[in-house]
Amino acid sequence: MATNNIVVLGAGVSGLTTAYLLSQDPKNNITVLAKHMPGDYDVEYASPWAGANYMPVGKEGSHHQAWERATWPALKEITEKYPEAGIHFRGSVIYNRKKDQETATGDWFSELVQPNPWYKDVVPDFKTTPDDQLAPGIDNAQEFTSVCINTAVYLPWLVGQCVKNGAVFKRAVLKHIADAASAHHTGQKADVVVNCTGLSAKTLGGVLDEKMYPARGQIVVVRNDPGPMVSASGTDDGEDEALYIMTRAAGGGTILGGSYQKHNWDGTPDMNLANRIMKRCIKICPSLVKEGQGIEGLDIIRHGVGLRPLREGGTRIEKDKVNGVAVVHNYGHGGFGFQASFGCAYATVSLVKDVLQNKSLAKL
Numbered sequence: 001m002a003t004n005n006i007v008v009l010g011a012g013v014s015g016l017t018t019a020y021l022l023s024q025d026p027k028n029n030i031t032v033l034a035k036h037m038p039g040d041y042d043v044e045y046a047s048p049w050a051g052a053n054y055m056p057v058g059k060e061g062s063h064h065q066a067w068e069r070a071t072w073p074a075l076k077e078i079t080e081k082y083p084e085a086g087i088h089f090r091g092s093v094i095y096n097r098k099k100d101q102e103t104a105t106g107d108w109f110s111e112l113v114q115p116n117p118w119y120k121d122v123v124p125d126f127k128t129t130p131d132d133q134l135a136p137g138i139d140n141a142q143e144f145t146s147v148c149i150n151t152a153v154y155l156p157w158l159v160g161q162c163v164k165n166g167a168v169f170k171r172a173v174l175k176h177i178a179d180a181a182s183a184h185h186t187g188q189k190a191d192v193v194v195n196c197t198g199l200s201a202k203t204l205g206g207v208l209d210e211k212m213y214p215a216r217g218q219i220v221v222v223r224n225d226p227g228p229m230v231s232a233s234g235t236d237d238g239e240d241e242a243l244y245i246m247t248r249a250a251g252g253g254t255i256l257g258g259s260y261q262k263h264n265w266d267g268t269p270d271m272n273l274a275n276r277i278m279k280r281c282i283k284i285c286p287s288l289v290k291e292g293q294g295i296e297g298l299d300i301i302r303h304g305v306g307l308r309p310l311r312e313g314g315t316r317i318e319k320d321k322v323n324g325v326a327v328v329h330n331y332g333h334g335g336f337g338f339q340a341s342f343g344c345a346y347a348t349v350s351l352v353k354d355v356l357q358n359k360s361l362a363k364l
């Protein structure tokens with residue numbers, strides 16, 4: 001049986017989901033190479049910091065929308081079939097204020113918060129809140145059932161699935177894609193390299209895609225459990241300060257967010273921002289703490305900062321040839337890397353198949 005030697009560069013949710021799908025074909029012999037692996041917490045590694053939940057934001061008719069649409073059934077199936085993957089279903093409430101429309105957070109959530117979104121037929125239990133039940137200042141609200149992913153369980157679960165299917169994981173900091181091609185565990189040259197390097201901070205060397213930039217996300221992880229998830233279009237604390245609450249599966253704690261600070265690379269938590277996050281989360285969701293309590297009622301596990309890997313012009317899923325090496329890119333997933341993970345990975349795998357198809361044609 002002919003073997004396809006594949007190197008996947010990057011072990012965030014994009015690289016791991018792509019490797020997971022590729023590893024299901026026994027003809028593929030896969031090496032996953034990465035500087036950071038699940039278990040690491042580093043500002044250069046976005047995936048562990050994500051909530052993560054499924055809150056679709058792709059504009060109607062875009063690739064982004066198609067990737068998010070394609071991801072829901074996969075996440076639903078994993079949630080139902082593999083409780084050990086660390087994902088659970090969770091009710092969620094979405095609040096919209098029209099005055100947030102022009103802000104960084106309002107723009108990010110514009111599809112999510114609109115009253116008649118495309119995803120109403122994708123997620124279960126979608127329901128619009130009647131106008132006479134809206135809290136003061138809220139222009140419209142809706143509820144649906146989503147998922148919350150405990151990234152500390154899910155990312156290692158993906159590693160485990162890949163390993164079970166024969167993939168080999170190796171630590172490496174790659175300077176050039178050609179180095180990746182020669183780092184396959186068989187010692188043979190890789191037929192194709194899949195580039196899932198996310199924001200790939202400048203310190204990593206190599207070519208930085210000029211279109212990449214961060215949207216800094218600060219979070220507070222607490223032991224309190226308020227029940228349903230909450231997301232809002234914005235806050236009165238600043239145009240790039242976000243508001244969301246989500247409780248992770250399997251004892252993962254509750255994530256209080258957040259911020260959406262474009263072009264800000266600061267990996268250190270800002271304690272003033274942390275205070276504002278905690279205060280506004282309690283205000284919108286008083287059940288986070290006991291009656292009458294303020295932020296002293298929160299039991300803090302940790303403060304964190306992650307950088308969402310945004311790309312001007314959108315996610316790059318594309319075939320390429322770099323120094324004679326066939327490359328398929330899958331990077332630039334901003335704040336939606338989990339909720340679009342399977343859609344993006346399906347598209348990437350189909351390009352990998354194109355490349356491999358040509359390889360076998362060339363041998364005929």
Ligand SMILES: Cc1cc2nc3c(=O)[nH]c(=O)nc-3n(C[C@H](O)[C@H](O)[C@H](O)COP(=O)(O)OP(=O)(O)OC[C@H]3O[C@@H](n4cnc5c(N)ncnc54)[C@H](O)[C@@H]3O)c2cc1C
Nearest residue numbers: 010011012014035036046047053174198217306337338339
């Ligand atoms: C606070 C916060 C909350 C979020 N919430 C959500 C959410 O609720 N839902 C959602 O869908 N998304 C969410 N996101 C977005 C999501 O986290 C990202 O879109 C996703 O993690 C990107 O994954 P990735 O695999 O592309 O990149 P990363 O996770 O950053 O992984 C990059 C990988 O490439 C490796 N790498 C890079 N360069 C090299 C090199 N030269 N050599 C070797 N290895 C290299 C790194 O070591 C790492 O393994 C959130 C993000 C943040 C920051």
Ligand SMILES: *[C@@H]1O[C@H](CO)[C@@H](O)[C@H](O)[C@H]1NC(C)=O
Nearest residue numbers: 002003026027028029185186
């Ligand atoms: C994959 O690589 C390993 C070497 O690590 C080798 O033993 C195995 O035969 C290869 N698999 C296939 C299908 O060629």
Ligand SMILES: *[C@@H]1O[C@H](CO)[C@@H](O)[C@H](O)[C@H]1NC(C)=O
Nearest residue numbers: 177195197198200207208209
């Ligand atoms: C891989 O992706 C990164 C972005 O994360 C980009 O900077 C780099 O140029 C890509 N590598 C190649 C060989 O195209």
Ligand SMILES: *[C@@H]1O[C@H](CO)[C@@H](O)[C@H](O)[C@H]1NC(C)=O
Nearest residue numbers: 319326351354355356357358
């Ligand atoms: C495959 O071969 C065709 C025909 O030669 C070419 O047009 C196409 O770009 C090739 N695809 C890849 C991924 O190399």
